[in-house]
Amino acid sequence: MTNPRVSIQTQDFDLSEEVARLQAGDKRVGAVCSFVGLVRDRNGGAESSVQSMELEHYPGMTEKSIEAMIDEAHQRFDFFDARVVHRVGLLQPLDQIVLVAVTSAHRGESFKACEFLMDYLKTQAPFWKKEATADGAQWVDARVSDDAALARWGIAGSNAVE
Amino acid sequence: MKITVRYFASIREAAGTSSEVLQTQSTTLAQLRDELIQRxxxxxxxxxxxxxxxxxxxxxxxxxxxxxxxxxxxxxxxxVTGG
Incomplete structure (x- = not known):
């Protein structure tokens, strides 16, 4: 396949274009499942508390780790192709931040692979968020609930726990 | 041996640099971390x-x-806190 599976970029993405490219000319595809994550204006607290968000990554490792996640997903689920786009840099509430899209013959495998990739990405891909609030900028803490989500797939999550 | 050490996010900010090249006697990551803690x-x-x-x-x-x-x-x- 000529299209890249993983892109880390500052610019926005278009869901329709990404899905069209992923399934283009592939007559085996009967299902496309996609997930888009957005920047919210809150993080557990009051609305409008988050003014903007800065995303940092580990160039090289981030791409490689997501490639490895897609390979792992192929071992577990019967899908054709997957595409992951993750934005970095300065983002605002309402901005799109992450896309995962998966094609398969039937819906079940693409639903599962899409959720697996997101759960994996949340706890294993090297990205860090720093939120700007009225009280200043602060790094976002990892969530134990994200480790629990990964544990459902039989993978011991230990990102948030010391 | 000579190694490259990189720092990210809050640790990068604390270190005041995103990477450094070190000459080290440490043989494991644990020893390297202890060596850096003692600096x-x-x-x-x-x-x-x-x-x-x-x-x-x-x-x-x-x-x-x-x-x-x-x-x-x-x-x-x-x-990590992506997604």
Whole structure:
């Protein structure tokens, strides 16, 4: 396949274009499942508390780790192709931040692979968020609930726990 | 041996640099972390035992028992928060 599976970029993405490219000319595809994550204006607290968000990554490792996640997903689920786009840099509430899209013959495998990739990405891909609030900028803490989500797939999550 | 050490997010800010090249006698990641903790300055404090620090060796998540090799790349960072 000529299209890249993983892109880390500052610019926005278009869901329709990404899905069209992923399934283009592939007559085996009967299902496309996609997930888009957005920047919210809150993080557990009051609305409008988050003014903007800065995303940092580990160039090289981030791409490689997501490639490895897609390979792992192929071992577990019967899908054709997957595409992951993750934005970095300065983002605002309402901005799109992450896309995962998966094609398969039937819906079940693409639903599962899409959720697996997101759960994996949340706890294993090297990205860090720093939120700007009225009280200043602060790094976002990892969530134990994200480790629990990964544990459902039989993978011991230990990102948030010391 | 000579290694490259990289820092990200809050640890990068504490270290005041995103990477450095080190000459080290340490043989494992645990020894390297202890060596950096003992250095005076903010980097050591950011890596202190009890702090949530994650490590990568040659751009793969690693635990502290992993062995260093000449020319390797080690990274220290807080728990990841992407997605």
């Amino acid at each position: 005076p300055g903010a980097t050591g404090a950011a890596l202190a035992r009890g702090r949530a620090v994650r490590l990568a060796l040659n751009q793969v998540m690693s635990d502290e028992s992993a062995m260093l090799a000449d020319g390797c790349e080690v990274a220290f960072f807080p728990p």
